[in-house]
Amino acid sequence: MFYKSATAIQEQVIEWRRHLHQYPELSHEEKETRAFVCRVLDDAGIAYESMKASYGVIGIIKGEKPGKTVALRADMDALPIRETNDVPYRSTKERVMHACGHDAHTAMLLGTGITLQENKSEIEGTVLLLFQPAEEDAPIGGAQAMMEDPAFLQWKPDAIFGQHVWPDLPVGQIGVRDGAMMGNSDRFTIVINGKAGHASMPHQTVDAIVVANQLMSSLQTIVSRNVNPLDAAVITIGKMTGGDRYNVIAREVVLEGTVRTLSLSVREQVEKRLVSLVEQVAAGLGAKASVTYQKGYVSTINTSKWANHVREQARLLFGEAAAPDVDPSLAGEDFGRFLQTYPGAYFWLGTAIKERPVQSPLHDASFDIDEEALVYGINLMATTAVTALEQLKGEES
Template identity: 55%
Template sequence: MTIYERVKEVRRALHEQPELGGEEWETSKRIQDELTNAGIPFKTGFAKTGVLGIIEGGSEGGTVALRADIDALPILEKTDVEFKSKVDGKMHACGHDAHTAMLLGTAFKLQEKKSEFPGRVLLVFQPNEETSPIGGARPMMEDGVFDEYKPDVIFGQHVWPSLPVGQIGVRDKEMMGASDTLSFTIKGVGGHASMPHLGKDAVVVTAEFISALQSIVSRNVNPLESAVITIGTINGGYRYNVIADQVELKGTVRTYSQEAKKTVKQRMENLVKGFETAYEVEIDFKYVDGYDATINTPEWAKLVRETAAETLGGESIPEVEPSMAGEDFSRFLKEIPGAFYWLGCAREGVDIQKALHDPEFYFNEDAIKVGVDTMTNVTLSALQKLTAVDS
């Protein structure tokens, strides 16, 4: 069995038994078993289910960390693959099963070559990526995942269905956005629908308030910056002929820059105060900072680009726009230089690809070889670069 066939087998096994963030005990055990079988030492106890594998090279050199997230999502799978989830209401709909398996495949290849390269490689299997704002990156670091060996650089790879197999997406700076959450509880005065003058209709205020929120991006954020405000849930009211005394809103804010984020937050606070005065209601507002924007280190993004071009050919590195989706890898990048890149995994012959987090998300397994080879070569290139700098 080749390494790539082994990766496919592991990926399918993980896909059948998805585990949510903080519950990845069997996934963690499978990772540990695979590392043990490959003769790769490891440590556990990071953010409960996290694992750190360690591959020592044949000579002194730098330290490169590679990260894969291991958790699934609370989604009922609707694909027709033979290895679909066997756990009701849980699915690997963001490709973390593939990330885990491909990092193991990369580890297998590097283990075979360890006498040939300098330095060391840290294999970071991170839990709880999908649970913002807690996540797994910060808890792993707080638990000392890098206390013994501090990486000089860290890389992360994520499957990307909008790119075809054989392409890699990477940018010098912004890759993904900051993902914050917000909630509003608009408290008015209830009453009979036929006597609106005696109440303070929270539904009417909510309608005006949502429209006003959208003006923050269009009229307050610098047009050269990027920001998104989305209200995802609205809950309120009792009956068709009752004026609602309370409506709850929940949503998200996505930005790249701290400047745009500060502007959005300040304007929201001002809107809340203004609506309370104008409509004589009370509004409880909570803004929770989530993951930071995922910002690559230019020199390491360049290394990914150049290495991928050598591995796959120059046409395999298209220009890509950043995404507003959030990513816990951002917390590693705040502490360690590095790069996050996308691995094309589009399904052939399909015009409209199912997105990440869709119950019909499909990972094209033809991308496995590309992912393993790219991550392996990026690691070796980074180790060579670090050795050259040290010398």
């Protein structure tokens, strides 16, 4: 089905998205974003409940026919990035930006809610609109807190769906697959302790910077020599801090990085090998090193049944070419925690800007979307929810 009401409110949804883009808020600070969401829900006559321990909101749309419960999720928080786009709706905050499209997610879920509210006569059951805070606050996130909140615990969704804008796909295409869609996202900190001294007398010291350089090279052997080449794994050092002065050999260096994997077994293998390798390499060079390893978001694993459902709806709505085969991403996503408890599917919405020969990736200071994609996202979310409820009711009878 294609909802005319979604097209009718397209300009309104663009306006909402641009407002949210101009006034972004970081994780756990989404106070005004929540207030905005609640105002729109009030104006649309959609019932909702606010989370007790966070800025989350649950919109509640009860169909005119009895049935099961389906949840749709959008994340709301922004990133600590200084925007470089020269657009009228550029962020008004110096170092805060919606560089991951959560402004679009929130606006689309509001549009989806209004579309469903206007078509309640078709709905066999209940649709929950989950406006989730703190998705960017890895490794803690906001999904677990939302699921544990009293406002959410009264509901037990029979299926849950989430979407994410995706600059690698053109407008009109959807990325969805069975099984792993996004990766396990862990982080680690390595503290290296050597022995400081004068730069001209290295033989009297243990240079922590030399140890750090050796470690950064050695860590890559975990992926190249310990992990099966057919399995996915990435180890990245994103930050190195150390040293006091140009002519003083460093006593301490701190490395901060991330590990990305798809399977739980590879995740455990990489963690174990990383800790062992750090200790051994440091000891071999006369230094000491310690590792703090934090498990973050779990891999986002789609339920095959519901991934196929999203794929089918996308092709019915937008054509057979609308759901091409896609590979998983090793980016982390808090939605994986919902899928550990509830069956469902997570999919990507094509938002590539036609005028850009090279698309800016997620989390980039120049990231933006083709706003034509918003109506596609609304229609797919609304249709997926309604047809999922129909399928659930059919399975019950």
